[in-house]
Amino acid sequence: MANVLVAGVGMHPTGRFPDKSYRDIAAVAAVAAVEDAGLSWEQIGVMFASHTRQGISAGQQVAHDLGLAGIPVVNVENACASGTTAIHEAATWIEAGRVDVALVVGFEKMPKGVISGLGEAGSYEDRMGLNVMPSLYGFMAQKHMHRYGTTARQMALVSVKNHQNGVLNPYAQYRKVVTVEEVLHSRMVADPLTLLQCCPTSDGAAAVLLINESTVSLPNPRRAVWWAGSAVGTMCFDSDESEVSRRTAYAAYEAAAIGPEDIELVECHDAFTIGEILHYEELGLCPEGEGGRFIEEGHTWLNGKVPVNPSGGLQSRGHPLGMTGVAQVYEAVVQMRGEAGDRQVPHWPKTAVTHTQGYAGVSAVGVLHR
Amino acid sequence: MSEIVQDLRDGRAIPVVPNAFEIVADGSVRLGGSECQKCQWRTFPRVKRCLRCHSGDVGDVLLIPQGIVDSFTVVHQGPAEWTGVVPYVLVRVLLDDGVLVVSHLRECLVSDIRIGMGVRGALAVLFEEGGRSVVGPVFVPA
Numbered sequence: 001m002a003n004v005l006v007a008g009v010g011m012h013p014t015g016r017f018p019d020k021s022y023r024d025i026a027a028v029a030a031v032a033a034v035e036d037a038g039l040s041w042e043q044i045g046v047m048f049a050s051h052t053r054q055g056i057s058a059g060q061q062v063a064h065d066l067g068l069a070g071i072p073v074v075n076v077e078n079a080c081a082s083g084t085t086a087i088h089e090a091a092t093w094i095e096a097g098r099v100d101v102a103l104v105v106g107f108e109k110m111p112k113g114v115i116s117g118l119g120e121a122g123s124y125e126d127r128m129g130l131n132v133m134p135s136l137y138g139f140m141a142q143k144h145m146h147r148y149g150t151t152a153r154q155m156a157l158v159s160v161k162n163h164q165n166g167v168l169n170p171y172a173q174y175r176k177v178v179t180v181e182e183v184l185h186s187r188m189v190a191d192p193l194t195l196l197q198c199c200p201t202s203d204g205a206a207a208v209l210l211i212n213e214s215t216v217s218l219p220n221p222r223r224a225v226w227w228a229g230s231a232v233g234t235m236c237f238d239s240d241e242s243e244v245s246r247r248t249a250y251a252a253y254e255a256a257a258i259g260p261e262d263i264e265l266v267e268c269h270d271a272f273t274i275g276e277i278l279h280y281e282e283l284g285l286c287p288e289g290e291g292g293r294f295i296e297e298g299h300t301w302l303n304g305k306v307p308v309n310p311s312g313g314l315q316s317r318g319h320p321l322g323m324t325g326v327a328q329v330y331e332a333v334v335q336m337r338g339e340a341g342d343r344q345v346p347h348w349p350k351t352a353v354t355h356t357q358g359y360a361g362v363s364a365v366g367v368l369h370r
Numbered sequence: 371m372s373e374i375v376q377d378l379r380d381g382r383a384i385p386v387v388p389n390a391f392e393i394v395a396d397g398s399v400r401l402g403g404s405e406c407q408k409c410q411w412r413t414f415p416r417v418k419r420c421l422r423c424h425s426g427d428v429g430d431v432l433l434i435p436q437g438i439v440d441s442f443t444v445v446h447q448g449p450a451e452w453t454g455v456v457p458y459v460l461v462r463v464l465l466d467d468g469v470l471v472v473s474h475l476r477e478c479l480v481s482d483i484r485i486g487m488g489v490r491g492a493l494a495v496l497f498e499e500g501g502r503s504v505v506g507p508v509f510v511p512a
Contacts, residue, residue, distance in 0.1 A: 113447075122387070123387070123415075124387050124390055125472075127504075127506070128386060128472075128506055129445070129451075129452045129474075130460060130472050130473075131449070132445055132448050132449060134443075134445070134447070135443045135445050135460050138442075138445075139442070139443055139460075139462055141443075142441045142442055142443060142485065143485065146485040187446070187447075188444070188446045190443045190445050190446065190447070191443050191444035191446070191480070192443075193443075237422050238421075238422070
């Protein structure tokens with residue numbers, strides 16, 4: 001199988017852009033990624049478009065605006081895990097020898113408020129008001145607090161840390177420091193999760209350019225990072241979101257021939273603060289039940305032993321659904337290159353992991369190595 | 371609950387979805403679940419195929435809505451159509467026969483909710499729609 005490199009990355013800022021269409025912001029990210037790699041548009045053999053709510057053939061619209069006529073365009077919808085899934089699929093195209101260069105563009109424009117319309121309209125869950133994303137994480141939070149003694153303060157620290165990181169990220173939606181007290185006293189959304197423990201809805205776009213390292217020459221190959229392995233999973237019968245994230249992560253680790261002890265940086269799915277604490281455990285950064293203590297002891301802060309969400313994560317950078325998994329790879333790559341500016345982690349990581357998790361029990365994990 | 375039952379019989383109230391619950395002879399409520407005829411796996415709400423053994427031979431079963439709270443949350447911001455109804459309490463309940471059911475918890479102060487507390491099924495008006503009450507199966511403290 002061919003070896004896959006991430007040769008270029010690009011972002012459009014995350015936030016609210018009422019005067020721009022999804023096509024506008026997606027094109028900005030795509031152009032940035034192609035220019036970052038220093039390759040020509042003619043080399044691109046396929047484009048994967050990651051989005052959830054932009055309508056039919058949105059990827060083809062973006063490809064049209066980029067002048068990418070004639071190549072296959074594949075739209076990928078896998079809820080919040082769409083971006084990671086799209087990169088995973090694009091990598092398989094290169095590994096299989098179908099193409100040498102694949103462009104992945106993740107984009108989304110979202111309305112304000114909690115995400116509704118999940119599941120099947122008219123179903124028991126829909127009619128009973130059960131399909132509320134914050135409530136699903138509220139269940140997880142209450143259970144974790146009950147079982148392991150995780151505290152509201154430990155969960156609030158996730159928001160504090162990620163907002164602190166986001167202040168340093170010019171692409172972040174909310175570049176404002178928050179305190180534990182502000183987080184805990186913000187409006188309640190789904191007990192125990194307050195507003196400042198829930199990611200915003202956002203507009204944004206990110207792009208990455210993947211290449212076959214043995215057939216494509218790069219003008220500056222030292223800036224490229226290996227896409228070492230990845231996996232996509234869905235929930236098993238009678239399991240839960242933690243099980244699918246753990247299983248998917250270890251499948252990606254196996255593909256990349258790493259173990260959790262090798263991980264030096266993580267971008268994970270902190271849609272709600274309890275999520276990040278659970279993901280520490282699922283990704284093998286700490287034992288089960290110790291996620292709350294893990295952040296309290298400082299291990300996942302920017303200067304900790306495994307910085308998590310140096311971009312600001314979903315909490316601060318924002319969460320345009322189709323963008324997120326791609327933006328995570330953007331962050332991992334610039335950190336591994338040492339190009340992350342004020343938020344650069346102290347030692348340029350050699351191995352990084354990106355992780356997204358979505359509605360109906362989907363998870364996707366990628367491993368990058370330099 | 372007898373008033374709700376009467377309203378359902380008279381058409382002043384409607385079930386939230388068809389087949390989610392039934393009222394049995396003694397007036398108590400049962401949940402409309404499924405049971406696999408091959409491996410006896412049970413679930414709620416109803417399914418067309420067994421999620422455990424993939425069999426298509428799945429029959430209807432009435433589940434006794436009695437169990438313990440596995441987890442809970444209080445929804446303060448829900449979907450747009452629930453704006454006038456929040457806050458409401460959701461519970462995930464492990465029924466005595468092992469089935470997990472998510473629904474609302476009523477007749478309980480938020481400060482009194484505990485994981486592991488016993489609950490039982492009841493019927494409650496969820497909201498009004500087209501001049502009629504919409505009734506669904508909920509839990510109340512046992």
